[in-house]
Amino acid sequence: MANPSAVCNGHLHHQKQNNLLKSGTSKKNGITKGIKKNGVSNGSLSKKAFIEHFEQAPMYVAVLTFVGFGVGTIFGYLRDFMRAWGLEKRNVATEREQQKDFVPLYQDFENFYTRNLYMRIRDNWNRPICSVPGPQFDLMERVTDDYNWTFRFTGRTIKNVINMGSYNYLGFAETDADALKTVAKELQKYGTGICSTRQEMGNLDKHVELEKLVARFLGVEDAMVFGMGFATNSMNIPALVGKGCLILSDELNHTSLVLGARLSGATIRIFKHNNIQSLESLLRDAIIYGQPRSRRAWRKIIILVEGIYSMEGSIVRLPEIVSLKRKYKAYLYLDEAHSIGAVGATGRGVVEYFGMNPDDVDVLMGTFTKSFGAAGGYIAGKKDLVDFLRTHSHSAVYATSMCPPVAEQIIRAMKCLMGLDGTTQGLQRVQKLGKNTRYFRRRLHEMGFIIYGNDDSPVVPLLLFMPGKIGAFARRMLEKNIGVVVVGFPATPITESRARFCVSAAHTREMLDTVLNALDELGDFLQLKYSRYSKSAHPELYEETRFELED
Amino acid sequence: SLQEKEELIEEWQPEPLVPPVSKDHPSLNYNIVSGPPAHKIIVNGKECINFASFNFLGLLDNEKVKNAAQASLKKYGVGTCGPRGFYGTFDVHLELEERLAKFMRTEEAIIYSYGFATIASAIPAYSKRGDIMFVDEAACFAIQKGLQASRSNIKLFKHNDMAYLERLLKEQETEDQKNPRKARVTRRFIVVEGLYMNTGDICPLPELIKLKYKYKVRIFLEESLSFGVLGEHGRGITEHFGVNIDDIDLISANMENSLASIGGFCCGRSFVIDHQ
Numbered sequence: 140m141a142n143p144s145a146v147c148n149g150h151l152h153h154q155k156q157n158n159l160l161k162s163g164t165s166k167k168n169g170i171t172k173g174i175k176k177n178g179v180s181n182g183s184l185s186k187k188a189f190i191e192h193f194e195q196a197p198m199y200v201a202v203l204t205f206v207g208f209g210v211g212t213i214f215g216y217l218r219d220f221m222r223a224w225g226l227e228k229r230n231v232a233t234e235r236e237q238q239k240d241f242v243p244l245y246q247d248f249e250n251f252y253t254r255n256l257y258m259r260i261r262d263n264w265n266r267p268i269c270s271v272p273g274p275q276f277d278l279m280e281r282v283t284d285d286y287n288w289t290f291r292f293t294g295r296t297i298k299n300v301i302n303m304g305s306y307n308y309l310g311f312a313e314t315d316a317d318a319l320k321t322v323a324k325e326l327q328k329y330g331t332g333i334c335s336t337r338q339e340m341g342n343l344d345k346h347v348e349l350e351k352l353v354a355r356f357l358g359v360e361d362a363m364v365f366g367m368g369f370a371t372n373s374m375n376i377p378a379l380v381g382k383g384c385l386i387l388s389d390e391l392n393h394t395s396l397v398l399g400a401r402l403s404g405a406t407i408r409i410f411k412h413n414n415i416q417s418l419e420s421l422l423r424d425a426i427i428y429g430q431p432r433s434r435r436a437w438r439k440i441i442i443l444v445e446g447i448y449s450m451e452g453s454i455v456r457l458p459e460i461v462s463l464k465r466k467y468k469a470y471l472y473l474d475e476a477h478s479i480g481a482v483g484a485t486g487r488g489v490v491e492y493f494g495m496n497p498d499d500v501d502v503l504m505g506t507f508t509k510s511f512g513a514a515g516g517y518i519a520g521k522k523d524l525v526d527f528l529r530t531h532s533h534s535a536v537y538a539t540s541m542c543p544p545v546a547e548q549i550i551r552a553m554k555c556l557m558g559l560d561g562t563t564q565g566l567q568r569v570q571k572l573g574k575n576t577r578y579f580r581r582r583l584h585e586m587g588f589i590i591y592g593n594d595d596s597p598v599v600p601l602l603l604f605m606p607g608k609i610g611a612f613a614r615r616m617l618e619k620n621i622g623v624v625v626v627g628f629p630a631t632p633i634t635e636s637r638a639r640f641c642v643s644a645a646h647t648r649e650m651l652d653t654v655l656n657a658l659d660e661l662g663d664f665l666q667l668k669y670s671r672y673s674k675s676a677h678p679e680l681y682e683e684t685r686f687e688l689e690d
Numbered sequence: 691s692l693q694e695k696e697e698l699i700e701e702w703q704p705e706p707l708v709p710p711v712s713k714d715h716p717s718l719n720y721n722i723v724s725g726p727p728a729h730k731i732i733v734n735g736k737e738c739i740n741f742a743s744f745n746f747l748g749l750l751d752n753e754k755v756k757n758a759a760q761a762s763l764k765k766y767g768v769g770t771c772g773p774r775g776f777y778g779t780f781d782v783h784l785e786l787e788e789r790l791a792k793f794m795r796t797e798e799a800i801i802y803s804y805g806f807a808t809i810a811s812a813i814p815a816y817s818k819r820g821d822i823m824f825v826d827e828a829a830c831f832a833i834q835k836g837l838q839a840s841r842s843n844i845k846l847f848k849h850n851d852m853a854y855l856e857r858l859l860k861e862q863e864t865e866d867q868k869n870p871r872k873a874r875v876t877r878r879f880i881v882v883e884g885l886y887m888n889t890g891d892i893c894p895l896p897e898l899i900k901l902k903y904k905y906k907v908r909i910f911l912e913e914s915l916s917f918g919v920l921g922e923h924g925r926g927i928t929e930h931f932g933v934n935i936d937d938i939d940l941i942s943a944n945m946e947n948s949l950a951s952i953g954g955f956c957c958g959r960s961f962v963i964d965h966q
Contacts, residue, residue, distance in 0.1 A: 241906045242877050244816065244939075245965060265774060269781040271767040279781060305771040305778070314767045322768060323760055329726045330750045331759050332950040335743040342720035343727070366952065367804035374806075374835075379708065402838055426702050427695050439704045467699065470707050501707055512769040514803070527708035529720070537831040538806040539946045544759070548768040624776040 191453055191593045196669050200604050204634045207606045208256075215255030252628075260610035261287040263625055269296055271314045272305040274645040278622065297620065301650050303640045304624035308481040308597050309568045310645030311512035311552045322547045329543035341540040349546045352553050353517050357487060358497045361526075362519035365534050366541045368476060368506030369395045371516030374533040376472075377403035379502070380441055385425055387418065387469075388443040391451060396443050396474060405441075406431070412451070415459045418442070422467045440469040446478030446489040446505075450631055450639070452592020452600050454482070457489055461499045472502040480510025481597050486556050486569040492595070507545075511552040515541045572597060572644040575651060579642050582655050587668035591637075599640040601658075601667075608665055609636050615664075619657045726751065746919050749950035790955050794925055795935055799957035800966055805944030806832045808954025809912055812942050813881070814840035815966055816910075821877045824858060824907070826850070830887040833912060837881075849889060852897045855880075859905040878907040884916030884927035892920070895931045908939040918948025 262283060270277040278297045281290045305312065313319075325345070335341040346364060353362040365371045376399030380386060384405040388396060390412045400407050408425070410417040422440070429436050442464060444455045455473070464471050475488045483491035488505070490497050497503065502524065506516045518528060529535055556565035576597045583590050589602040603609055606627060613625045627636035642651075662668045721733045728751045731740045749755055762782065772778035783801060790799040802808040813836035817823055821842040825833065828849045837844055845862075847855040866873035880902070882893045895911075902909055913926045921929030926943070928935045935941075940962050944954035956963065 241908065242874065244877065244908070244962070264776070265779050266777060267779045267781050267784055268777055271765070272769075272771045272777060273767075276777070302777065304776045307771045312767050312769055312771045314764055316764065319763060319767070323763060326759055326763065327756060330728070330950070331755060332750060332946060332952060333727060333743075334745045334750060334946060334950055335727065341727075341743075342722055344722055344724045347722060367807060370804055370807050398839060402835065423695070423699065426699050436702055437704070439707065468702065468704055470704075508769055508771065512767065512771060514769055524708050533831065533835070534806070538804070539952065542952055544763070545768060622777060 193591055194589050196604055201634055204605050211256050258287050263613040272312050274302055274643055275299045276302050300620050300622045302622050304622055306509040306641055307643045308510045308572055310643055321551055322544050325547040326544040332542055333539050345543050345546045349550055352550055356553050356557055357519050359519045360522045362517050363525050363528050364515055364517045364541055366515055366539055368508050368516035372396050373399040375518055376400055378531045380405045384439045385437045386441050387421055391448050413456055419463055441472055442469055443472050446475035447596050447598055449477055452596045452598040454593040454596055457493045470501040473500045475505040477509055479505040507549050511549050513545045513548040568644040575642045575646055579651055586659055587670045589670045597642040600637040602637050612638055615661055621654055621657055744947040746948045791957055794957050796957045797960045798963040799955050800963050801953055801955045803953050805946040805954040808944050809833055809942050810836040812956050817842045817879055824880045826882055828886050828888040879910055880907050881910045884913040895927055895933055899937050910940045911938050913941055913943040915947055917943040
């Protein structure tokens with residue numbers, strides 16, 4: 140969603156990194172950002188420029204998007220009408236004969252969008268693959284005979300499709316037998332499952348080892364791991380806050396955070412995405428006016444933010460939020476699902492990216508699914524916090540713990556990242572990811588697409604806007620042997636459908652070049668290059684102000 | 691005024707983030723299990739016979755299972771790196787769903803990655819605010835979380851007490867007659883477990899089916915503990931009582947007990963499962 144303060148004014152100053160800036164702030168697209176002077180980053184203060192782009196589309200694009208949805212809706216009504224009158228076949232499964240007089244399970248209108256609009260382009264999601272989800276994978280070929288109502292597998296596989304969709308940031312989703320030999324050994328020794336909850340017989344020595352390693356990796360006192368990333372949020376937020384507390388959450392937080400906040404029973408207030416003024420005004424109002432009806436003081440205030448937002452690619456403004464938190468005595472809960480392993484000089488997440496102390500954040504949460512190629516989540520912080528969670532978390536009491544081979548995969552990946560296995564492979568992966576990200580984003584900007592998000596985030600959303608282009612884009616990319624992910628309503632606002640690329644450390648330069656060339660062609664064919672501020676690839680030409688006139 | 695506001699902000703003291711936990715809280719120090727959690731396990735250094743894990747069929751140690759897992763490790767690696775919608779669906783997922791559906795003799799099945807989340811996500815998918823759910827008192831925690839997330843009206847009935855349930859249903863019917871238009875759109879569900887985790891007894895399924903047709907409520911059956919345990923072939927409580935499986939609208943189970951793995955599944959008719 141576009142930052143509301145990003146008003147497109149006529150010019151854009153794309154300042155390169157080695158320009159010296161006289162003033163402390165600069166205006167880009169109407170967003171005022173504090174740009175710090177460039178210098179050698181020695182870890183204490185962030186000296187990089189924090190550049191984020193949220194360009195708005197030209198007006199005609201928004202109009203055409205609405206027109207597209209309008210046409211789809213009209214056709215939807217027409218077809219529903221025809222189906223109700225039997226003029227067209229009904230392909231949806233129906234209720235049992237004996238239960239026809241029960242109250243209907245679904246309202247017809249709820250599924251209107253699903254039936255009429257989503258069904259048309261349904262073949263772009265849930266694509267089954269049959270190999271490891273690395274930088275390239277094999278897709279199973281699927282055809283449909285009746286316009287996406289049912290699918291049929293032809294039995295052939297499309298080999299070596301370049302994978303721009305899986306969250307494989309550091310490339311740990313691999314089947315290299317050498318790398319996985321510890322995992323195979325653990326599998327042989329421990330078996331596949333646990334069959335018990337954490338507090339009963341489910342706490343293996345592997346878990347203890349893993350928790351110590353996670354705490355060491357992040358630089359905090361203690362950590363606790365859980366079996367599933369999504370469930371980590373939804374089961375621990377209710378343990379930390381209850382009635383009488385206030386939760387301030389970002390507009391674009393993930394469903395797991397929203398679910399956890401709702402289940403806790405606390406009051407929820409939403410602040411605009413990454414907008415510090417909005418957050419500050421909410422904090423002041425909360426402290427001054429107290430709870431809504433009784434005017435008593437709030438018991439606790441917690442701020443829920445994410446490290447990298449998965450649909451936008453933007454990074455949270457951590458230094459400002461931490462200073463706000465200190466001033467108003469609130470608590471900070473940071474969900475680093477996408478950013479752990481992906482940003483930061485050695486892969487330790489946004490805390491390292493900004494050069495801050497991990498003690499500043501009260502609750503550090505993250506998942507192992509994305510950068511580490513395994514499953515599960517963790518919560519880390521001070522020892523008191525983790526002790527409390529061990530006793531009071533819903534997950535520890537009722538849900539099964541992580542299974543041993545998965546824990547071993549995380550241990551191996553983390554040791555590789557920290558360099559404890561004796562190689563520099565971990566650091567190389569992090570640096571390769573950074574290089575790939577910057578190269579990819581720079582080339583896309585030069586080509587003229589609208590990209591959202593921070594220049595350093597490996598999640599790259601490319602805006603498509605119009606509903607018709609969603610299907611066309613995904614299908615044509617598949618024809619060129621590139622697998623992409625497209626998202627539309629309801630995961631994104633209705634006018635901002637996008638294609639989301641996840642750059643990985645396992646992608647080679649050639650793979651990225653293939654993708655970029657394909658994007659170039661497709662962008663021209665589908666008219667996707669909406670950006671009015673394309674960077675030229677050869678800016679040196681502007682320096683020529685004088686030239687010799689031939690007499 | 692501004693001065694007062696600043697003073698209020700200075701004075702406000704929040705509670706500590708977490709209340710301190712005493713050092714000898716009973717659940718604080720977990721028992722550390724070294725080695726595989728099979729029938730004989732080593733807890734805190736002592737070897738014991740394991741009566742505490744839900745390893746009903748003993749599949750934790752099975753060689754065939756381990757070999758199959760090793761083969762898939764070589765082929766697929768460890769994680770899926772993505773949700774189902776975005777290249778996270780593997781051919782083995784689809785095969786598992788087909789096999790489960792065939793085994794349970796239903797039309798379709800769908801799998802989840804975490805057992806707790808299975809029932810806690812399945813309930814809110816069907817029952818929204820304003821719908822009515824009749825739930826047994828001894829329902830397990832995951833069901834309670836699902837109910838909380840769905841925000842429907844919940845009516846508890848005493849554990850395994852069919853007369854109480856019938857009374858509640860009759861009350862609901864008289865209410866419906868007062869307001870027929872609303873009654874036509876509120877959905878009604880009964881949520882029961884096959885084998886209750888909290889008390890360990892079985893629910894009386896045939897009587898529930900009779901109540902279902904009499905009062906027009908749908909049944910959601912949670913078979914986490916009874917899958918693989920009850921019934922001649924392990925198909926659960928429907929086989930145990932000889933009830934037609936199509937009578938149950940949705941069966942949800944988690945695979946972490948008898949099947950010695952992680953995850954859960956829901957199965958039923960296509961009409962019900964497609965929605966998920």
